[in-house]
Amino acid sequence: MISMDAVTKNFGNFKALDQVDLHVAKGSVYGLVGPNGAGKTTLLKILAGVYRPDGGAVSVDGVPVYENVDVKQRMAFIPDELHFLPLATPKSLAAFYGDIYREFDWERYRKIQGILELDERQKVSKMSKGMRKQVSFWLSMACRPDVLVLDEPVDGLDPVMRRQIWSLLLQDVAERQMTVLVSSHNLRELEDVCDHVGILNKGKMLLERDLDEMKSDIHKIQVAYGPDVAPGVLEEREVSLDILKKERSGSVSTYIVRGAKAEVEPVVLSLSPLLFEFIPLTLEEIFMYEIGGAGYEVKNILL
């Protein structure tokens, strides 16, 4: 559905994006994560057609995005920083979008109004940050886009509203296969809603994976061996494991290991541990490790 191939973007001599590939399947919720300055906003702005890439190809359903009105009819973009004209109200904006977007749905506009409880005649410039964010979701969802691009979407929303908004979005994903590309630092939240994740670091895509697959490839394990296991033997066996981090507290060792569960388990079990437990890793922990491996300074945050 969304395809970015070898996309490059320079700001003067600075390469903000360097040969980035990104692929999002129809009906998928794809989380784009990465440290500050990684290039996430730049990438989303290129997809939304705000920036023109210096190299590479960006398409939706095989059709190039840049300055293509037909493709943009099917897309909505909620940027990190929102800008509204001083006199704009939700109602005047809805009339504006209703003229531009062929699929604008007034019934949905009314329905979402009932959920958000905002006054459609109030000037958006006089609303709070969170209320302005709500307005942008309200209007975007009423446009019934096939592709929704979100940059830090729930920043400024209270916890109840976050749930409400995500539930509205996921309803559209389930019912009409809307595709969502979302950039966020809130990995806890992304973990609940995304099926795919891309990690961007210093303008390069570090990895793009199915979230479940990603989780099945890296594990945290806790192990304690009996006194009859000679330390030398243990070290020998550990060589066959791809251990990313090791920490010991008393007789219990905690390891972060890369590899499938079926590969890790027999190695550890062969030493008849007294304690052996797989502990699920969160997306946040995986992010720390993948980024850590790429040279980002992360010190002992994990264990």
Ligand SMILES: Nc1ncnc2c1ncn2[C@@H]1O[C@H](COP(=O)(O)OP(=O)(O)OP(=O)(O)O)[C@@H](O)[C@H]1O
């Ligand atoms: N208009 C611009 N002119 C010059 N440099 C820019 C411009 N926009 C972004 N950059 C630079 O490109 C890099 C990537 O910025 P970008 O905003 O895409 O990062 P980001 O991943 O969204 O970061 P954050 O998580 O902090 O929002 C940064 O080094 C930034 O300074």
